[in-house]
Amino acid sequence: MQDYQTQQPTVLKILDAHREMPGNLLPILHGIQDTLGYIPPDAVPDIAKALNLSKAEVHGVVSFYHYFRVTPPGKHTIRICRAESCQSMNSKTLETHAKQTLNIDFHETSADGMFSLEPVYCLGNCACSPAITIDNEVFGRVSPEKFDQLLATFKGTE
Amino acid sequence: MTRLFISRDSTALSLGAELVAQTLQRHTAGQNIEIIRNGSRGLFWLEPLIEVETDAGRVAYGPVQPEDVASLLASGLLEGNQHPLYLGDIEALPYFKNQNRLTFARVGITDPVSLDDYLAHDGYRGLKNALALQPADIVKQVTESGLRGRGGAAFPTGIKWNTVLNAPAEQKYIVCNADEGDSGTFSDRMIMEGDPFVLIEGMTIAGLAVGATQGYIYLRIEYPHAKIALNQAIAAAYENGYLGENIQGSGKTFHLEVRSGAGAYVCGEETSLLESLEGKRGLVRFKPPLPAIVGLFGKPTIVNNVISLASIPVILDKGGEYYKNFGLGRSRGTLPIQLAGNIKHGGLFEAAFGVTLRELLYDYGGGSASGRPIRAVQVGGPLGAYMPESQFDTPLDYEAFAAIGAVLGHGGIVVHDDTTSLADMARYAMEFCVEESCGKCTPCRIGSTRGVEVIDRILDNVDKAKNTELLRDLCDTMTCGSLCAMGGMTPYPVLSALNHFPEDFGLQATKA
Ligand SMILES: Cc1cc2nc3c(=O)[nH]c(=O)nc-3n(C[C@H](O)[C@H](O)[C@H](O)COP(=O)(O)O)c2cc1C
Ligand code: SF4
Ligand code: FES
Numbered sequence: 258m259q260d261y262q263t264q265q266p267t268v269l270k271i272l273d274a275h276r277e278m279p280g281n282l283l284p285i286l287h288g289i290q291d292t293l294g295y296i297p298p299d300a301v302p303d304i305a306k307a308l309n310l311s312k313a314e315v316h317g318v319v320s321f322y323h324y325f326r327v328t329p330p331g332k333h334t335i336r337i338c339r340a341e342s343c344q345s346m347n348s349k350t351l352e353t354h355a356k357q358t359l360n361i362d363f364h365e366t367s368a369d370g371m372f373s374l375e376p377v378y379c380l381g382n383c384a385c386s387p388a389i390t391i392d393n394e395v396f397g398r399v400s401p402e403k404f405d406q407l408l409a410t411f412k413g414t415e
Numbered sequence: 416m417t418r419l420f421i422s423r424d425s426t427a428l429s430l431g432a433e434l435v436a437q438t439l440q441r442h443t444a445g446q447n448i449e450i451i452r453n454g455s456r457g458l459f460w461l462e463p464l465i466e467v468e469t470d471a472g473r474v475a476y477g478p479v480q481p482e483d484v485a486s487l488l489a490s491g492l493l494e495g496n497q498h499p500l501y502l503g504d505i506e507a508l509p510y511f512k513n514q515n516r517l518t519f520a521r522v523g524i525t526d527p528v529s530l531d532d533y534l535a536h537d538g539y540r541g542l543k544n545a546l547a548l549q550p551a552d553i554v555k556q557v558t559e560s561g562l563r564g565r566g567g568a569a570f571p572t573g574i575k576w577n578t579v580l581n582a583p584a585e586q587k588y589i590v591c592n593a594d595e596g597d598s599g600t601f602s603d604r605m606i607m608e609g610d611p612f613v614l615i616e617g618m619t620i621a622g623l624a625v626g627a628t629q630g631y632i633y634l635r636i637e638y639p640h641a642k643i644a645l646n647q648a649i650a651a652a653y654e655n656g657y658l659g660e661n662i663q664g665s666g667k668t669f670h671l672e673v674r675s676g677a678g679a680y681v682c683g684e685e686t687s688l689l690e691s692l693e694g695k696r697g698l699v700r701f702k703p704p705l706p707a708i709v710g711l712f713g714k715p716t717i718v719n720n721v722i723s724l725a726s727i728p729v730i731l732d733k734g735g736e737y738y739k740n741f742g743l744g745r746s747r748g749t750l751p752i753q754l755a756g757n758i759k760h761g762g763l764f765e766a767a768f769g770v771t772l773r774e775l776l777y778d779y780g781g782g783s784a785s786g787r788p789i790r791a792v793q794v795g796g797p798l799g800a801y802m803p804e805s806q807f808d809t810p811l812d813y814e815a816f817a818a819i820g821a822v823l824g825h826g827g828i829v830v831h832d833d834t835t836s837l838a839d840m841a842r843y844a845m846e847f848c849v850e851e852s853c854g855k856c857t858p859c860r861i862g863s864t865r866g867v868e869v870i871d872r873i874l875d876n877v878d879k880a881k882n883t884e885l886l887r888d889l890c891d892t893m894t895c896g897s898l899c900a901m902g903g904m905t906p907y908p909v910l911s912a913l914n915h916f917p918e919d920f921g922l923q924a925t926k927a
Contacts, residue, residue: 279712280674282694287636287675308694321696324636324678340598341793341840342829345756346784378680378797378847380637381601382429383829384459384754384761393639397429 261299267292268300272307282308282318286325295326331366331373333411335359336390339376342383346398351387354401358408371412417448417493420466420473423527424455424608425640426601431480432463438481439465442488454609456505456523457763466505469495475502510760510779515741517749518726519602519765522609528647530655533612539657541731545620546665553624554580557727559735561747566592566683566720567795567824567900569746569813575717578707579625582715587627589618590692590711590718593634593641594676594683597796600827602751603721605763607634607641610725611648615671617724619658620731621717622669630671631711633688636678645673680797680851684899685718687853698853699899720825722751743769746812756792756829757783766811773807775828787832791916793840795824797847798904800911801837822907837916842870844908852901859902862893866909873920883922886913 271288275281285304289296296319305312319325337352359367359374366373382388385397389404391411396403421427421436436450455462464477465487474495476487483500490498505511505523516522525532533539545553558573579587591614595603607614618630634642649671652658660668674692676682682691686700689711710716726748730738739747746768752775754761759781776782776789783789791801800821802809809815816823831840848863866889872882890906897903917924 280692280694283677283691284674286677318694318696322677322679324676338598341797341843342599342756344840344843345829345831345835377637377678378851379596379598379600380425381595381604382426383599383601383756383827384758384763385426385429386756388429390637395425395429395640397426 261297264293264297264300265303268297268303272304276307282310282315283322286319286322290325294330295328298327332371333392334373334375336375336377336380338378338380338382338386338388340379340383342379343387346386348387351389351399351401351404355404358405372408417446418468419448419450419493420453420468421450422455422462422464422523423452423640423644424462424605425638426459427455427462427464428640430459430462430478434481435463435465435479435484438484439488442484446493448493451526453525454522454527455605455763456511457519457605458505458508458510458760459762460760461502464502464505465492467492467495471495472504475505476500477502510762510764513779514765515749515767516765517729517738517741518613518722519606519610519751519763520729521613522605525610527609527611527644528651530612530648530651530657533610537732538612538728539616541728542616542620542623542657542663544731545623546663546667550580550624550626553620553731556730556735557624560726560730560738561735561742561745562723562726562730562738563746563813564720565722565726565750565825567597567822569823572719572723575707575719576621576624578705579627579715579717582708584715586629586712586714587625588711588714588716589621589625589627589630590689590716591618591630591632591721591724592683592685592688592718593632593638593721594680594688595635595638595721595825596680596683597799597825597827599755599793599829600753600796600825601755602753602763602826604638604641606721606725606751607638608644611641611645612652613725613728614645614721615648615652615658617727618671619662619669620727621719621724623667625715625717627717628668628670630669631692632671632673633676633682633692634673635676642673642675649673680847681853681899681901684901687899688718689716696853698855699901701898722825741767743767743810743812744814746814750811750823750826752811753825753827754780754830755827757785757789757832758828758830759784768812769810771808771810772802772828775811776807776830780830783830783832785832785834787834789830790833790835791831791837791840793829793831793908794827795822796827797844798822798900798907799824799827800907801831801840801915802911803915820907820911822904836919837912838870838874838919841909841912841920842867842874844905844912845870848901848905853899856896856898856902858893858896859898859905862889862897862902863905865889866893866905870909870920873922876921879921883913883920
C-alpha cells in the first residue's frame with residue numbers, strides 16, 4: 258500500500274478545489290477515489306478537518322455507499338450485475354465462472370493484482386443481459402466464453 | 416457528403432458499436448462521409464445499427480459486426496443498397512411504427528450533444544413558450560397535461576410544482592432524480608445519453624415555473640456515458656445562453672450541475688437523495704415536511720424523475736391538452752416502456768398508456784429470448800410484483816395495476832421463462848432489501864434479514880406451514896411499519912411469488 262504522505266498533497270488539493278461547493282462531501286470522495294483508486298483511511302482526518310465534521314461522520318458516509326472503497330483496487334475493476342434481469346439470463350452461472358476463473362470472491366482482488374471483482378445492481382443494460390463493466394466499459398450478453406475473451410484482452414493491454 | 420449514424424448509447428456500445436464505428440471510419444478514410452454518434456432507436460436486438468442518409472431517407476443495417484463493414488461497403492452501404500443486414504427504414508418496422516414517441520421524439524435521430532441539431536428538431540420551443548408565460552401559467556399547463564411522476568409513485572407533477580411555486584423562499588431548487596436504480600429500467604439512461612438537452616430544457620422550464628435558479632441532476636455512478644453526454648450538453652447550453660444568467664435575454668437565471676451518486680439503491684428515494692446531495696449518508700427523512708416545502712438545504716425543492724422532467728418540453732411546446740389526449744383513465748400521456756430480461760426483442764418502446772403486457776411481450780417483444788414459455792414478468796423494478804400469465808392482459812395503467820396488487824413503477828418489464836424459480840426470486844428480493852436498506856427503521860432493516868431466513872426454512876422443508884404463515888406476518892409488518900417503500904414494498908415481489916407460484920416453494924396452491 259502507498260504511503261499516505263505521498264497521497265496527502267492530492268487529497269488536500271481536492272479538498273481545496275471543493276471548498277466553496279455546497280454539499281461537497283460526495284464530490285470530494287469521488288475526486289479522491291478517481292485519482293487514488295480508493296479512499297485511504299488516513300485521509301479521513303484531513304477530510305473531517307476541512308469540512309468541520311467528526312471523523313466518525315466522514316467514516317459513516319464512506320462506509321454507507323457501496324461504491325467507495327478503502328483499499329487499493331486491482332488494475333481493472335470488473336463489476337458483474339446481479340439484479341433480476343441479468344439473473345433471468347443466467348448471470349449466476351457467469352458470477353460463479355468469474356469467481357472461479359479469478360479465484361476470488363466479490364470485493365477481492367486477484368493474486369496478480371490485475372482484477373478486482375465487485376457486485377453491481379443494474380447497469381441499465383438489461384435488454385442485453387447478462388451485463389458487466391470492466392472499468393468504464395460496458396459489455397452485454399456476456400457468456401462465460403465471452404468473459405474469458407474479455408479477460409485476455411484486458412490482460413493483453415497491459 | 417454522406418452522413419452515417421452509429422449509436423453512442425451504452426447498450427449499443429456494450430455490443431460493439433465503438434469498434435464498428437472505428438472500422439467504418441478506417442474503411443472510408445478520405446471519402447466524403449461524416450459519422451454521427453447518435454442515441455439509440457431502442458431496438459436493441461438490431462444494435463450495433465448503422466443508418467445512412469440517402470435521397471430516399473434513412474436506410475438502416477443491423478446488427479452489424481466489425482467484420483461486416485467491408486461487405487456492407489462493397490454492396491453499396493453509402494447508397495442504401497441491399498445487403499443481408501439491410502433493414503430499410505427503421506421507422507417503418509412495426510416495433511417502431513406503433514409507438515407514440517413524444518418524450519423520445521429525437522432519440523436515435525439527432526446528435527445528442529449538438530445544440531444545432533436539437534434546435535433544428537424542435538428543441539427549446541417549450542422554453543420559448545415558457546419564457547412568455549407567468550410562472551403560474553407554466554404550472555397550469557403541466558397540471559392540465561395530467562402528467563404523473565414517472566419515477567414510481569405516480570404523483571401528479573402539476574400539484575408538486577404548485578406547492579413549490581407557492582412556498583415563499585429566497586432560494587428554491589430543482590433536483591432531477593437520475594438514480595434509476597430499478598433493475599430492468601434504462602429509459603432515464605437512454606434519454607440522458609440520447610437527448611440530454613430535452614432534460615436540460617425540462618429542468619430550466621421547471622426553474623422558471625417555480626422561481627428556482629439552481630438545479631442538480633443526481634446521477635447514479637453506474638452511468639458514466641450519461642454523465643459525459645450531460646456535461647457536454649450542459650456546456651453547450653451555457654455557451655449559447657440557454658443556461659446561466661439572463662437566459663436568451665429574458666433576465667431569468669438557471670444554473671445546472673451533475674452530481675454523482677455512489678451505488679446506493681435507497682438514494683433513489685427522494686429524501687434519501689437529498690441527504691446524499693447534502694453530503695450525508697442516504698438516510699430516509701420523515702415526511703412531512705415534504706421536500707416541496709423543506710427540501711435541499713432546507714429550501715423548497717422539486718424532486719422529479721428524469722422522464723417526468725424530459726416530458727415537460729413537449730407539454731410546453733404543444734400544450735397540456737395535446738399531451739393529455741394520449742393515454743387511458745387517469746394515466747395520461749405516454750410511458751417509455753423498457754422490455755428486458757429473457758425477451759427476444761428487448762428495448763425501449765414509448766406508447767400511450769393502455770397497451771397490454773401481452774401485446775408488449777409477444778407482438779413487440781417476440782416472446783422469450785430462450786424460446787421457452789414466458790412464466791412470469793416483474794414490472795416496476797425490484798419492489799414490483801411478479802405477474803403470472805393470467806395477468807398478461809392487464810393494460811398499462813396505474814390504477815389497473817394497483818387493482819391487482821401490482822405496480823407499474825418506472826415501466827421496466829423483466830421477463831422470466833419457465834426455468835426461473837420464483838422462490839429464488841422472492842428470496843433475492845429480501846436479500847436485496849437487506850443489502851440496500853438505509854437502516855433507519857426496524858421492520859425493513861431486521862425484517863428483511865429474518866425474511867431471508869424464513870424463506871430458507873420454507874425451502875428446506877422446516878415447519879413449512881408455520882413458516883409460510885410467519886413469512887406473511889413478516890410481510891405485513893414490513894408493509895405497515897416501514898418508513899419508506901423500500902421496506903414497505905419488498906413484500907410485493909415476495910407475496911406475489913408466493914401467491915401466484917406456490918409450487919416453487921413446495922406448497923399447494925391456496926386461494927390467496
Ligand atoms: C427505495 C426507493 C427507490 C427509488 N428510486 C427511484 C429512482 O431511482 N428514480 C426515481 O425517479 N424515483 C425513485 N424513487 C421514487 C422517488 O422517491 C420519488 O417518488 C420520485 O423521484 C419523484 O419524482 P416523480 O414525481 O417525477 O416520479 C424511489 C423510491 C424509493 C422508495
Ligand atoms: S423502509 Fe428501509 S430504506 Fe426505508 S427508511 Fe426504513 S430502513 Fe430506510
Ligand atoms: S439488471 Fe443487469 S443490467 Fe439491469
